[in-house]
Amino acid sequence: MEKEKIITELQFKAVRSSGAGGQNVNKVSSKVVLSFDLNSSKALSEEEKLQLENKLATRLTSDNMLILNCDEDRSQLKNKEIVTKRFLNIIAAGLVVPKIRKATKIPKSVIKKRIKDKKNLSEIKQLRKRPDLN
Template identity: 85%
Template sequence: MEKDKIISELQFKAVRSSGAGGQNVNKVSSKVVLSFDLKNSKVFSDEEKWHLETKLASRLTAEGNLILNCDEDRSQLKNKEIVTKRFLNIITTGLIVPKIRKVTKIPKSVIKKRIKDKKNLSEIKKLRKRPDLN
């Protein structure tokens, strides 16, 4: 995964941030909205796109866009850095393919040991009972 190519496909938009900040909030557009068009991306192969679509299904819009917001800082530049790092983290975790579990057979010795232990425990419990005097 090449970060430079992915970052070149990102679209950033500065928007006025809500919340605390006094007069600065009304004047400065410090909130950054990042949008990434996954379906039309040239960076990822079809298989990688499929993996990302399945893992990020709840975050994608109907058109297949990933939209992230950041208004943590008063600086637009810092917000842009934060949202870009968050985006790259989401993409890298979305591309991780889990290993397929190999089904293994239970060894016969393990089965025999389990049955032997069950019988042994059963015998111990039988000996705890009162003797039948009839």
């Protein structure tokens, strides 16, 4: 994945922010909506697309579009930077291949120690009982 190439495929749209803010909110379109079409991306290989489709299944729309919003700052430019960083982090996290777990055996010495400890504890508990005088 090349960052520069994938950033050129992003579409940005500026919309008015919701919520409190007075005159600034009513006049300025500071909220930024980022959309990325996973299917038509040329920066990603087919394997990467499949991997992202599986990992980001809950975040993608039905036609494999990733849509992110940002209205944290009053500046449109700052919001664009924030949402772009967030997008790159999501893509990078989605492309991480998990390590394959190797099954390991429990060493015989550990098993012997556990059984010895169990026998020892059992013996201690047996000695706590009242002696049988019959």
